[in-house]
Structures are given as C-alpha cells and as structure tokens.
Amino acid sequence: MTVYKVLPYLRLRKDLVVRGAICLLFAVMSGCTPRGTAPEQTGDETKTIFFATHMGEHPGWIPAFAALARRYEELHPGWKVRLHYQPLDGYQVWAETQFISGRGPDILDFGGGDAFRFGARMGLLVPLTEQLHEQSPYAPGKRWKDTFYPIVWKNAEDPIYGELWWVPFNFFTVRIFYNKQLFARAGVTQPPTTWKEFLAVQQKLLDAGIVPYLMPNSNNNPHKYIFTCMEFLSDMMFQDRVPEIDTVIRDGQVDGIESNISIYKGLTRLDDPQMLAVLHLLKEWSKYWVRGYNGLDRQQSKMLFANGIGAMYMDGSWETEGLAEAVDFDWGVFPMPLVTKETTPYADGPRNDGSYNLSFSIGKVAERRGHLAQVVDFLQFLTSPEAADTLRSYVSFISALEDYPVPDELKSFAPASGFPWSYNAWAVSPQSASMEGGDVLFSLLQGYCAGSISERDLLERYEKTYRELTVEELRFALRENAQRVLEGRRRLIATRAVRDSLARVLGADPDTTTATYTEFARLNRHVAFQEESLRRANLQFSALLETLSRPPAWERGPHTSCTGTQPALLSRVPYRSTGNRFRSPTASVEGAQQWLHQN
Numbered sequence: 001m002t003v004y005k006v007l008p009y010l011r012l013r014k015d016l017v018v019r020g021a022i023c024l025l026f027a028v029m030s031g032c033t034p035r036g037t038a039p040e041q042t043g044d045e046t047k048t049i050f051f052a053t054h055m056g057e058h059p060g061w062i063p064a065f066a067a068l069a070r071r072y073e074e075l076h077p078g079w080k081v082r083l084h085y086q087p088l089d090g091y092q093v094w095a096e097t098q099f100i101s102g103r104g105p106d107i108l109d110f111g112g113g114d115a116f117r118f119g120a121r122m123g124l125l126v127p128l129t130e131q132l133h134e135q136s137p138y139a140p141g142k143r144w145k146d147t148f149y150p151i152v153w154k155n156a157e158d159p160i161y162g163e164l165w166w167v168p169f170n171f172f173t174v175r176i177f178y179n180k181q182l183f184a185r186a187g188v189t190q191p192p193t194t195w196k197e198f199l200a201v202q203q204k205l206l207d208a209g210i211v212p213y214l215m216p217n218s219n220n221n222p223h224k225y226i227f228t229c230m231e232f233l234s235d236m237m238f239q240d241r242v243p244e245i246d247t248v249i250r251d252g253q254v255d256g257i258e259s260n261i262s263i264y265k266g267l268t269r270l271d272d273p274q275m276l277a278v279l280h281l282l283k284e285w286s287k288y289w290v291r292g293y294n295g296l297d298r299q300q301s302k303m304l305f306a307n308g309i310g311a312m313y314m315d316g317s318w319e320t321e322g323l324a325e326a327v328d329f330d331w332g333v334f335p336m337p338l339v340t341k342e343t344t345p346y347a348d349g350p351r352n353d354g355s356y357n358l359s360f361s362i363g364k365v366a367e368r369r370g371h372l373a374q375v376v377d378f379l380q381f382l383t384s385p386e387a388a389d390t391l392r393s394y395v396s397f398i399s400a401l402e403d404y405p406v407p408d409e410l411k412s413f414a415p416a417s418g419f420p421w422s423y424n425a426w427a428v429s430p431q432s433a434s435m436e437g438g439d440v441l442f443s444l445l446q447g448y449c450a451g452s453i454s455e456r457d458l459l460e461r462y463e464k465t466y467r468e469l470t471v472e473e474l475r476f477a478l479r480e481n482a483q484r485v486l487e488g489r490r491r492l493i494a495t496r497a498v499r500d501s502l503a504r505v506l507g508a509d510p511d512t513t514t515a516t517y518t519e520f521a522r523l524n525r526h527v528a529f530q531e532e533s534l535r536r537a538n539l540q541f542s543a544l545l546e547t548l549s550r551p552p553a554w555e556r557g558p559h560t561s562c563t564g565t566q567p568a569l570l571s572r573v574p575y576r577s578t579g580n581r582f583r584s585p586t587a588s589v590e591g592a593q594q595w596l597h598q599n
Contacts, residue, residue: 256429266553
C-alpha cells in the first residue's frame with residue numbers, strides 16, 4: 001500500500017476512534033503526576049484543561065507551569081488546569097497512544113515535524129492558523145501571531161496544508177559553550193568571531209594538549225548536531241541562491257517545496273562547488289573533534305565538558321542553569337563563527353538565529369470535550385507578558401514575545417539578526433515527514449568526517465537517495481496539495497456564505513457596536529486569510545504540477561552522476577507523467593479535482 005493510500009485511510013480512521021472512559025494522567029496543581037500513575041478523574045472534564053509537558057527534567061519549569069495554572073484559575077473562576085509531566089524520552093509515542101485511544105492532553109509542548117505529523121498527517125491536533133491571525137485578549141492591539149519574533153514562523157507553516165499547528169512559547173538559541181580556563185591555558189584570550197579564527201583557536205588548543213571540540217555524532221542523539229552545523233554553514237553561504245530558487249511563493253525565503261523543485265530541475269546539484277564547500281568546511285573542522293566522536297552522544301559531550309575534558313561543545317540556552325550548577329570553572333558562549341571570504345568565495349554574511357522553541361499544540365480532544373475556546377484562551381494566556389513575568393520568578397528564559405526583554409544573564413543568547421533562514425541544500429525536504437534521507441546522509445557524514453569513505457563515495461552513495469526522495473516527496477506534495485486546494489476552496493465558500501448572510505442582516509448602515517457586527521468583522525478577516533491561503537495553495541499546486549509534468553533534470557538528455565564517470569544513478573527510476581493540462585493558478589481548483597480523480 002502506498003503512502004498516498006494510507007494517509008486518507010488514517011484520516012477516516014481518526015473519526016472512528018472510540019472515545020471510551022477518559023483515564024486522566026495529570027497531576028493536581030500543586031504537583032506533578034509520577035510516570036506510570038493516574039490521578040482520579042474530575043467530575044466535569046469540560047471545565048478542566050489538561051496540560052502536558054516534558055520540561056520536568058529542567059529545574060524550575062514544573063513549579064513555573066504550576067504557578068501559571070494557578071494564576072489562570074484565579075482569572076477564570078470555575079476552571080481547573082491539571083498539569084502532567086511526561087519525560088521527553090518516548091514523549092511522542094506517549095502522546096500518540098493517548099490521542100488515538102481517545103484520551104490525551106488538551107495542550108502539550110509540541111512543535112516542528114512532530115506537530116506536522118500529528119496535525120496534518122494524522123488529524124490529532126487543532127490547526128491554530130486562524131486564531132493566530134486574531135488578537136489575543138492578553139496582548140491587545142496586535143494579531144496574536146505578530147506578538148512573536150518573526151523568525152519563529154520561518155518553516156513553521158505546514159508546507160502541504162498551509163496551517164500553523166503550534167504556537168511558540170520561548171526562544172532557544174544554539175551557542176558554542178567554551179571553557180575559559182582551557183582557552184587561557186592555550187593562550188586564547190577571546191572567543192573567535194570568524195571561521196578562520198575558529199579553526200586557528202582549535203589548533204592552539206590541540207597544540208596545548210587540549211581536546212578542542214566535543215562533537216556528539218552518534219546515532220543515539222535524537223537531534224543531530226552535525227545537521228545544525230550544516231544549516232548554519234549553508235545559511236551563511238547560500239543567500240545568493242535564494243532568488244533563483246524562491247520561485248513559487250516569492251517571499252524572499254526558500255520553503256520545502258521550492259527546495260525540492262530546485263533539485264528536480266537541476267538548479268541544486270550535489271557536485272556543485274558551492275555544495276561541496278559545505279562538506280569541505282565540515283571535513284576540515286572534524287580534525288579538531290574529540291577522538292571517537294561517532295560514538296559520543298549529547299549527554300556524554302555535556303558531561304565531558306562539565307568535567308573539564310574538552311574546550312568546546314554546542315548546546316542551547318536551555319542548558320545554562322543546569323550547567324552553572326554542574327561546573328566549577330568559568331565558562332562562556334559564542335555564536336557559530338561567521339564564514340567570511342577569507343575562508344570561501346561563497347561566504348554571504350550572517351544569518352538569523354534559528355527558531356528552536358518550546359512550542360505548544362492543542363489536541364483534537366479539546367473539541368470533543370467541548371472546551372476548545374477555553375483551551376485557546378489558556379494558550380493565549382501562556383504566551384502573554386503577564387505569564388512571562390510569572391515565569392521569570394522560577395526560570396531564566398528568553399520569551400518568544402518580540403517586545404519582552406531578554407534577561408541580563410541570557411544576553412549572550414539573545415536572538416541574532418541577519419539573513420532569514422534560507423535552506424539546507426544537502427537535505428531533501430521531508431514533506432511526508434520521512435526520516436529516510438536524513439538517516440542516509442547522517443550515516444555517510446559519519447564515515448566521511450572520520451575518513452572511512454571519500455567524498456566521491458559519499459556523493460555516489462547519497463545521489464540515488466537524494467534524487468529518488470526528491471521525486472517521491474514532490475509527488476507526495478502534489479497529491480496532498482491538490483487536497484489542500486479543494487479543502488481550502490470548501491472552507492472559503494462556507495465562510496463567505498456565513499459572512500454574507502450576516503451582511504444581509506446588518507443592512508447597508510450597520511450598527512458597529514453590536515455583537516453581530518463584531519462577528520461579521522471577524523468572518524471578513526477570516527475570508528481575507530482564507531483567500532490568501534488558497535492563493536498560495538493554487539500557486540504551489542500549479543508549480544508542482546508543471547514541474548512533475550516533465551522528467552527530472554537528470555533524465556533529460558545525457559547526464560552524468562556527481563562523480564562525472566558513471567551514468568546518472570536515477571536512470572532506472574521511471575518517469576511518471578502527471579499530465580500537463582492545468583498549469584494556470586486560476587484553474588487549480590478544477591485541475592485539482594481532475595488530477596485527483598485521474599490519479
């Protein structure tokens with residue numbers, strides 16, 4: 001069964017899940033339910049908001065969330081908030097099990113690809129796009145979405161359905177932590193600011209008998225820091241490529257569909273010298289990594305650093321409090337050094353800090369419990385200046401609210417400004433949430449940096465996966481986007497109908513103080529949002545259809561592989577025509593209907 005047939009089946013199945021009795025796994029306000037236990041059910045679950053978090057492993061966060069819950073109960077008499085801590089290890093599996101069984105939290109800390117998968121792919125989350133385009137009652141004067149740092153929304157929109165499935169809560173930034181004592185022992189007085197200085201510092205450390213860098217590069221790491229480094233390097237070296245690749249939405253940034261189209265059309269090739277420059281920088285840097293780094297996980301690298309073994313390692317602002325308690329030496333942090341023309345002709349300049357956030361999503365169970373509006377209100381409270389004030393009494397953090405001040409102790413983690421995220425050209429954007437491409441590339445990078453495989457070997461082995469996945473992901477995106485066009489059109493027609501009926505009730509000279517007019521104005525804003533969403537969906541559908549109506553670049557004429565000595569590795573992959581009749585955005589709705597019917 002292909003993935004295209006499985007997903008619609010899952011969407012149907014989600015509506016048939018037996019609700020059953022709700023076995024609540026949440027703590028009372030004053031504490032947190034231990035793992036594996038279940039508190040008693042409440043008498044009226046429609047008046048209880050169930051809130052799950054994995055932040056219990058970080059000092060202060062559970063008491064902080066409990067304080068926010070108490071404050072919300074004070075503001076909303078009669079409502080209760082129950083807090084549950086679930087460890088990060090296995091958090092996604094736990095959430096999926098809870099949701100599918102008809103239980104689960106109303107609100108949980110979730111984001112990124114997990115939210116895309118649970119939301120768009122499995123139908124277990126509530127889309128928050130329209131709510132985010134309204135004002136929050138706790139921050140009047142702006143759309144809720146506009147109260148946050150703009151960069152947090154980069155890559156936040158589901159690339160297929162155009163929905164936002166999560167709301168950012170705080171802003172984590174990644175920095176390189178360094179041991180000031182070991183730097184001083186090697187004669188280094190200041191942290192490096194450029195890539196050339198960065199390597200020179202590590203050479204001094206190595207000459208002094210000090211391990212320069214602790215790179216956690218084992219398969220045991222849920223987050224692959226080598227990919228984080230590739231993203232930093234790519235974003236400092238590919239800014240000049242954005243205009244030629246940003247061809248669908250044309251917003252100055254490259255999304256996943258545009259990135260994959262660029263691979264399909266041959267605009268992005270693994271053997272491009274600009275692409276290879278990223279590999280070369282990683283390879284040169286790897287000679288300063290701790291011996292055995294391919295067996296090192298993140299916790300081990302942090303432990304070694306805390307014990308004075310190793311001068312540097314990469315981590316996030318979330319580790320500052322724990323590290324301060326664990327070490328007895330002076331340490332500091334600095335951002336990934338800037339790649340300059342001294343290092344490579346492809347250097348383009350600084351980039352924005354990425355949006356590593358603690359984020360919150362809302363489960364569909366909130367709709368079934370009949371209190372979705374109150375759960376949204378609670379989430380709006382969690383992302384308010386008042387909530388941030390309360391949190392600061394318990395934890396040190398950078399709020400995702402753009403106008404909220406960064407604490408003095410975290411000034412070195414303040415979000416940097418530069419070029420918005422572009423894209424990591426080495427990765428095929430996983431529109432289907434597949435991890436296959438990342439797994440293959442990571443394994444090859446392990447061997448390449450360790451010297452067990454050559455650059456040629458890496459290119460030959462990765463090229464087939466890179467190309468095959470590009471075709472598969474674009475086909476997946478086309479099918480899903482066709483459904484998005486039809487669903488977007490349906491929603492727009494329904495919203496327009498309700499708005500127009502209210503307009504007739506209001507008449508030509510409406511009283512703008514009535515509740516009816518307020519609802520009319522809200523629906524009018526929703527119509528504008530849905531029209532823009534449908535316009536973007538039309539553009540993407542048309543671009544995908546036009547792209548896939550032609551063979552990929554490596555099948556058009558005599559092409560060679562990345563090594564230049566073998567036939568194109570995808571010559572065996574059959575080109576499957578998608579037709580070529582519905583290219584115009586104005587015909588996308590009809591085109592989507594016909595394409596889905598024919599395919």
